[in-house]
Amino acid sequence: xxxxTNISNAEIDLMRxxxxxxxQHFLDTMHLxxxxxxxxxxxxxxxxxxxxxxxxxxxxxxxxxxxxFNDIERLIEEFGSLETAYQYYxxxxxxxxxxxxxxxxxxxxxxxxxxxxxxxxxxxxxxxVSYRFHYSNQKVIDCFLEWINGFIFSLNPNISFLIExxxxxxxxxxxxxxxxxxxxxxxxxxxxxxxDIGHLLHTxxxxxxxxxxxxxxxxxLDKHQKVxxxxxxxxxxxxxxxxxxxxxxxxxxxxxxSYQEKLYASYRQVMQIDSHRPFLNDGVxxxxxxxxxxxxxxxxxxxxxxxxESFIQSQHKYAR
Numbered sequence: 001x002x003x004x005t006n007i008s009n010a011e012i013d014l015m016r017x018x019x020x021x022x023x024q025h026f027l028d029t030m031h032l033x034x035x036x037x038x039x040x041x042x043x044x045x046x047x048x049x050x051x052x053x054x055x056x057x058x059x060x061x062x063x064x065x066x067x068x069f070n071d072i073e074r075l076i077e078e079f080g081s082l083e084t085a086y087q088y089y090x091x092x093x094x095x096x097x098x099x100x101x102x103x104x105x106x107x108x109x110x111x112x113x114x115x116x117x118x119x120x121x122x123x124x125x126x127x128x129v130s131y132r133f134h135y136s137n138q139k140v141i142d143c144f145l146e147w148i149n150g151f152i153f154s155l156n157p158n159i160s161f162l163i164e165x166x167x168x169x170x171x172x173x174x175x176x177x178x179x180x181x182x183x184x185x186x187x188x189x190x191x192x193x194x195x196d197i198g199h200l201l202h203t204x205x206x207x208x209x210x211x212x213x214x215x216x217x218x219x220x221l222d223k224h225q226k227v228x229x230x231x232x233x234x235x236x237x238x239x240x241x242x243x244x245x246x247x248x249x250x251x252x253x254x255x256x257x258s259y260q261e262k263l264y265a266s267y268r269q270v271m272q273i274d275s276h277r278p279f280l281n282d283g284v285x286x287x288x289x290x291x292x293x294x295x296x297x298x299x300x301x302x303x304x305x306x307x308x309e310s311f312i313q314s315q316h317k318y319a320r
Contacts (some may be wrong), residue, residue: 006299008038009045016305020047030312036297042107050111060119065143068094078124079259098150105154115160117194120144121170125266129253133169140170145185152188162194167202174203176224194233205242210281233295238279276301278315
């Protein structure tokens, strides 16, 4: 099993490291085998070396379905104008979006990781705070299958394509039939799941303790016996935010201003829901053993390298 942690190719992440030797020193002292890198763009990943990138998290859009089906009314409601929407997607139609995704895949092929991660999820800014969702899981999955199958043949077939669960409409790992439908619909043999533990917790806002959370995760695994062999990796983190979500929904938050202003306001709420903290519970090692993933990714949101190192060291005590 590979022990990994997350990083992105955003400058704020890369500047934590002072050259290639420092990166390797970090991995060695943290007893890690490499990184899962979120690719925000095709920009350089230095000082990270290609060989240190075991997985690549493909960039994602929180909302895709209205754009994909050219729902002008919902696009304008979300972005304020079509111009802003097209700037966000750097595309004006789904053919251009597929072309752009292929360009990112070409960059990934050069890095040559063992796997890539892709979100299958849909949420508008308003829905992030209201939890009143417009689209069904099925509608979202069908949209993403079209998108995925439009670019997947560009991926080096030796690279595993792993879908990640979220708590919004799409792939949530709460319904085995939907999970099977999604997996079977991807026209790529080297495919699987990276199970995000924190995101799975968010699908049950009544959880009040990590013990309850672990019990719930095992229940979801019990329901997914048919697909457990497809789970190739784990994103390990947690946030117990159910009480916060209940208050947020009750407050009926109104997002106002420009798209960027609404985005920042929404982001502040999402960071409260999904803060990516270490999962410090004695049951974690048993959970990891049950799933037996090839890739165990400590996926944390941190303010500094020092904090990231502290989180990794804390998580090691419970995950190994």
